[in-house]
Amino acid sequence: xxxxxxxxxxxxxxxxxxxxxxxxxxxxxxxxxxxxxxxxxxxxxxxxxxxxxxxxxxxxxxxxxxxxxxxxxxxxxxxxxxxxxxxxxxxxxxxxxxxxxxxxxxxxxxxxxxxxxxxxxxxxxxxxxxxxxxxxxxxxxxxxxxxxxxxxxxxxxxxxxxxxxxxxxxxxxxxxxxxxxxxxxxxxxxxxxxxxxxxxxxxxxxxxxxxxxxxxxxxxxxxxxxxxxxxxxxxxxxxxxxxxxxxxxxxxxxxxxxxxxxxxxxxxxxxxxxxxxxxxxxxxxxxxxxxxxxxxxxxxxxxxxxxxxxxxxxxxxxxxxxxxxxxxxxxxxxxxxxxxxxxxxxxxxxxxxxxxxxxxxxxxxxxxxxxxxxxxxxxxxxxxxxxxxxxxxxxxxxxxxxxxxxxxxxxxxxxxxxxxxxxxxxxxxxxxxxxxxxxxxxxxxxxxxxxxxxxxxxxxxxxxxxxxxxxxxxxxxxxxxxxxxxxxxxxxxxxxxxxxxxxxxxxxxxxxxxxxxxxxxxxxxxxxxxxxxxxxxxxxxxxxxxxxxxxxxxxxxxxxxxxxxxxxxxxxxxxxxxxxxxxxxxxxxxxxxxxxxxxxxxxxxxxxxxxxxxxxxxxxxxxxxxxxxxxxxxxxxxxxxxxxxxxxxxxxxxxxxxxxxxxxxxxxxxxxxxxxxxxxxxxxxxxxxxxxxxxxxxxxxxxxxxxxxxxxxxxxx
Numbered sequence: 138x139x140x141x142x143x144x145x146x147x148x149x150x151x152x153x154x155x156x157x158x159x160x161x162x163x164x165x166x167x168x169x170x171x172x173x174x175x176x177x178x179x180x181x182x183x184x185x186x187x188x189x190x191x192x193x194x195x196x197x198x199x200x201x202x203x204x205x206x207x208x209x210x211x212x213x214x215x216x217x218x219x220x221x222x223x224x225x226x227x228x229x230x231x232x233x234x235x236x237x238x239x240x241x242x243x244x245x246x247x248x249x250x251x252x253x254x255x256x257x258x259x260x261x262x263x264x265x266x267x268x269x270x271x272x273x274x275x276x277x278x279x280x281x282x283x284x285x286x287x288x289x290x291x292x293x294x295x296x297x298x299x300x301x302x303x304x305x306x307x308x309x310x311x312x313x314x315x316x317x318x319x320x321x322x323x324x325x326x327x328x329x330x331x332x333x334x335x336x337x338x339x340x341x342x343x344x345x346x347x348x349x350x351x352x353x354x355x356x357x358x359x360x361x362x363x364x365x366x367x368x369x370x371x372x373x374x375x376x377x378x379x380x381x382x383x384x385x386x387x388x389x390x391x392x393x394x395x396x397x398x399x400x401x402x403x404x405x406x407x408x409x410x411x412x413x414x415x416x417x418x419x420x421x422x423x424x425x426x427x428x429x430x431x432x433x434x435x436x437x438x439x440x441x442x443x444x445x446x447x448x449x450x451x452x453x454x455x456x457x458x459x460x461x462x463x464x465x466x467x468x469x470x471x472x473x474x475x476x477x478x479x480x481x482x483x484x485x486x487x488x489x490x491x492x493x494x495x496x497x498x499x500x501x502x503x504x505x506x507x508x509x510x511x512x513x514x515x516x517x518x519x520x521x522x523x524x525x526x527x528x529x530x531x532x533x534x535x536x537x538x539x540x541x542x543x544x545x546x547x548x549x550x551x552x553x554x555x556x557x558x559x560x561x562x563x564x565x566x567x568x569x570x571x572x573x574x575x576x577x578x579x580x581x582x583x584x585x586x587x588x589x590x591x592x593x594x595x596x597x598x599x600x601x602x603x604x605x606x607x608x609x610x611x612x613x614x615x616x617x618x619x620x621x622x623x624x625x626x627x628x629x630x631x632x633x634x635x636x637x638x639x640x641x642x643x644x645x646x647x648x649x650x651x652x653x654x655x656x657x658x659x660x661x662x663x664x665x666x667x668x669x670x671x672x673x674x675x676x677x678x679x680x681x682x683x684x685x686x687x688x689x690x691x692x693x694x695x696x697x698x699x700x701x702x703x704x705x706x707x708x709x710x711x712x713x714x715x716x717x718x719x720x721x722x723x724x725x726x727x728x729x730x731x732x733x734x735x736x737x738x739x740x741x742x743x744x745x746x747x748x749x750x751x752x753x754x755x756x757x758x759x760x761x762x763x764x765x766x767x768x769x770x771x772x773x774x775x776x777x778x779x780x781x782x783x784x785x786x787x788x789x790x791x792x793x794x795x796x797x798x799x800x801x802x803x804x805x806x807x808x809x810x811x812x813x814x815x816x817x818x819x820x821x822x823x824x825x826x827x828x829x830x831x832x833x834x835x836x837x838x839x840x841x842x843x844x845x846x847x848x849x850x851x852x853x854x
Contacts, residue, residue: 158427158467162419165468166412166475173476176356176469183363192369194376198447203656204630208570208648212608216601218255219568219608221276223650224312226296227551228271229305229558235269239302244273246295252277252284262558270558272551274310282314282376289316309551309564311650313539314376316547317799324797330355332790333391336783343482349398349473354390357465361386361458368457375447378454380803384795384810385740386458388788389433389747393426393466395787396751399780401474402481411478415471423467425754430463432679432750433743436672440739443664445657448732452739500778504771507827514828518820525703525816528710534662535728536654537801538564538617543722556616562593565617565651567629571598571607573643585637586611591625617651618728626655658731665735672742673698679746682848684753685840688833696829697745700821701738704813708733711808712801721796721804730802733809741813744788748822752777756830766837770830778823785818 165172200206212220226247228240241258248256254276262270281288296306308316330351337347365374365382400422404414437459440452474481507514540556542549555563569586587595591614598609611629615621626647634645673694681690708729710716715726756773764772792814795807830837 157420158423159416159420161467162423162471163412163416165419165471166415169472169476172468172472176360176465180356180360180363183360183367187363187366190367190370192366192371192373194369194374194378198445198653198657200445200653200656200660203653203660204646205648205652205656208568208646208652211570211572211606211646212568212648215603215605216608217278218276219601221254221278222280222311224275224277224281224308225310225551225555226273226275226292226312227305227307227309227554228273228296228299229264229268229307229554230270230303231264231268231305233268235271235304236299236302239298239304240271242298243296243306246298247273247275247292250288250291250295252279254278264558270554272555272559272563275312277311280314281311284315286315305554307547307551307554309539309548309555313542313546313548317542324794328794328797329387329791332794333787336786336790337395345477345481346398346402349470349477350391350394353394353465353469353473354387354462357390357462357469358383358386358458360465361461364461365454365457368453372450372453374450374454377800377803377806378451380795380798380800381451381736381806382454382458384792384807385433385437385455386462388791388810388814389430389459389744390462390465391787391791392747392784393430393462394470395784396422396426396780397466397470398474398481405479405481411475415474418474419467419471421754421758422751423471425750426466427463428679428683429743429747429750430459430466432676432746433459433740434463435675435679436739436743436746439668439671439675440735442667442671443661443735445660445664448661448735451732451736455740500775501771503778504774504827507824508767508771508831511828511831514824515832518824518828519699521820522699522703522816526699526706528706528714529702531713532705532709532734533620533713533728534658534731534734535618535620535623536651536658537727537730540564540616540618541723541725541727541801543799544724560593560612560614561616561619562613562622565613565622566649567611567613567626567647567652568649569598569609569611569629569634570646570648571634571638571643572605572645573607573641579637579641582637583609585633586629589625589628589633591615591621591628611647617654620728622651623655623658626652654731661731661735665738668735669698669738672739676742676746680749680753681840682850683750684757685845685848686838687840687844688836688838689753689830692826692829692833693746693749696821696825697742697749697817700745700817701741701813703816703820704737704741704809705734707812707816708737708805708809712805721808723801723804727801730805733802733805736806737809737813740810741817744810744814745817745821748781748785748818749826751781752822752826760838766834767831770827774823774827781818781822785814788814 209220228235228243244256244258247253257274259271259273264270292308299306333351334347337350338344362379362382365379397418401414401418404417405411409417434456437452437456441449443449539546539548539552542552544550552564571582583595583598586592586609592611593614594612596610598607600607613622613625629647634647638645676697677690677694680693681687684690711718711721712723712727713729718726752773755776756769759769759772760766789811792807792811796804798804798807
C-alpha cells in the first residue's frame with residue numbers, strides 16, 4: 138500500500154496540524170456520535186417548531202404599477218363586488234334543463250358564505266347534447282388558497298340543493314387552489330432514493346458507500362424543509378416551493394456527500410487513518426463543495442434581482458435546503474465517515490472501485506483520446522448542443538391553465554364545461570376599467586371594444602355605485618393559455634383603449650386573472666437578462682478567483698450558458714411541441730410557464746458550476762503538483778469522471794422522479810433539470826471541457842499579473 142502524495146497548493150492544509158476545514162472534518166470524525174446527536178436534536182427542534190408555528194404556501198403575486206394591478210385596485214376601491222379573486226361554480230345537466238329554483242337556492246347560499254363579495258348568476262346556456270350549463274362567478278375578498286380546506290365543506294353545503302336536484306356541480310377559476318387534491322412528493326422521493334441506491338451500489342460496490350450519502354442527505358434535507366416551514370410563517374412562498382426545495386436539496390446533498398465519501402475511500406485505501414482521512418477529505422473535497430454550494434446559493438438568491446418577491450422567495454426556498462446540505466457535507470458526512478472508518482468496504486456487492494486508477498485505466502485512456510483529437514470532440518459536442526437548442530427558437534411563454542389538469546380534478550371538469558357552453562375564452566375573461574374625466578366617456582368606446590379582433594363578447598360598461606369608474610367584462614374567442622389571447626390583451630392595452638379614450642382625459646385599464654398572468658410573464662421576460670447577467674458574472678468571478686485563470690472563467694461561463702440553452706430546447710420540445718408529453722401525463726401541448734426559464738437558469742447554472750468546480754479542483758491539484766496541462770486534464774478527468782457520472786445519474790433520477798407529480802409546472806421543472814444535468818455531465822463535462830482545455834494548452838492557466846494582484850485568494854483555511 139503506497140502512501141498518498143501530499144497535497145499542494147491552496148487546497149492543502151498548512152502547518153504541522155490541520156487547520157480550518159481540515160480541523161473541522163477531523164473533529165467531527167473523532168466525535169461522530171456527538172455530531173450525529175446534535176443533528177438529530179436539530180431536526181426534532183425544527184420539526185416541532187414548524188408544527189407549532191410553521192406557515193403555509195400560496196401563489197400570491199402582486200405587480201404594483203402594472204395595468205392589471207392598477208385596474209384591480211380601482212375595482213377594490215370603488216366596486217368591491219366586482220373586485221377580489223374570482224372563482225367559478227359550474228352547474229350542469231347533461232340532458233334536459235336545470236332546475237332554476239335549486240340553482241337559485243345554491244347561488245344564494247354561496248353569497249352568504251364567509252369571504253364572498255358577490256355571486257353573478259348568468260342565464261343557463263343550452264349545450265349541443267341537449268343539456269344546460271350555468272357558470273356562476275363567485276368573488277372572494279381573499280385568495281381561496283388561504284382558506285382552510287374545511288371551506289370546501291361549506292361550498293358543498295351551499296351547493297347541496299342543486300346536487301339534490303340531480304345537477305352536476307364543479308369548482309373552477311381560483312377555487313382550483315382550494316379544491317385540488319393535496320399533492321404528495323413521497324412517491325417521487327422514494328423512487329429517486331431507490332434509483333440513487335442502485336446507482337451507488339453499481340458504481341462503488343459497497344453498501345456503506347451507497348447508504349452513507351443517502352442517509353446524510355435525507356437528514357440534511359429534512360432539517361432544511363423544517364427551516365423552510367418556519368420561514369414560511371413570516372414570508373409567503375409559492376405552492377411549488379417545498380417541492381422545489383426537496384428536488385434541489387436532495388440532489389445536491391447526495392452529490393456533496395458522494396464527492397466526500399469518494400475522496401475518503403481513496404485516502405483509506407492509500408493507508409491514511411480514518412480521522413486524518415476525514416480531515417483531508419473535508420479540506421479538499423469539502424472546500425470544493427462549499428465553493429459549489431456558494432455558487433448555487435448566489436444563483437438562487439440572485440432571483441431577487443427580478444424585482445418580483447414571488448420569484449425571489451422560490452429561490453430562497455431552494456437556498457434553505459442547499460445551505461443545510463452544504464453544512465451537512467462538512468460536519469455530518471465527516472462524522473459518518475469517522476463512524477464507519479476502515480469498515481467502509483466491509484459490505485460489498487462487488488469488488489470496490491477506487492476513486493481513480495493508474496495511467497492505463499479507462500478514463501485515462503479516454504482523456505488521451507480527447508487530447509489527440511480535441512477539435513473533433515469540441516466540434517461534435519457543440520453540434521449536439523446546437524441541435525438540442527433548436528426548439529428554443531420557438532419558445533412561447535405563458536400560463537398553464539386548468540385545461541392541462543388531470544380529468545379527475547373538479548377544476549378541469551369545470552374548465553371543460555365552461556368551454557363547451559360559453560367558449561374557451563370564458564375561462565380567462567378580461568375586465569376593462571375606465572376612470573372617466575368629469576364622468577364622461579365617449580359612446581363609441583363600447584363599440585370599439587366589441588369590434589376588437591379576438592373579442593367574442595363585450596359586456597356593457599357599467600358605472601360603479603359611486604360613479605367613479607366604469608367596468609365591463611371582455612370574453613376572448615380563445616382560451617387563457619392561447620397565444621391569440623395574449624395578442625388580444627396587447628391590442629386592448631396599446632391600441633383599442635388609447636384610441637377610444639384619446640383626447641378625453643379618461644384612463645383605461647385591463648385587469649383580471651389572465652391579465653395579471655400576462656403582465657407577470659412580460660415582467661419576467663424583461664428582467665430575465667438581469668438575472669442571467671448577474672448569475673454569469675458571479676460564476677465568472679468565482680472561477681477566476683478560485684482557479685486564477687481568465688480562460689477557465691470565460692470557458693465555464695460560455696459553456697454553461699450554451700448547455701442551459703440546450704436544456705431549454707428539451708423542455709420546449711416536450712411540453713410545447715408535445716414530443717412525449719403523453720408519457721408524462723400532460724393531456725395537451727402547453728406554453729412554457731413564464732417563471733420556469735428564470736428558475737431553470739438560476740438552478741442549472743448553479744448545479745453546472747458544481748461539476749465544473751469538482752473537475753477543475755482536481756485538474757489544478759495535478760497542475761500545481763507539476764503536471765503538464767494535458768496531463769493535469771487527464772488526471773483530473775480520471776479522478777472525477779466516475780463520481781461525476783454517478784452523481785449526475787443520481788441527480789437525474791431524483792429530478793426525473795418528480796415527473797410523477799400532478800402539477801404540470803413541477804413536471805416541467807423536473808424534465809428541464811434532469812435534462813440539464815444529463816447534458817452537462819456528458820456533453821459538457823466529459824467532452825467539451827477536456828477538449829477546450831487541451832486546445833487552450835498553456836493559456837489555460839494564464840492570468841494577467843495586475844489582475845492576480847487585485848484578486849482575493851479563496852482558501853479553505
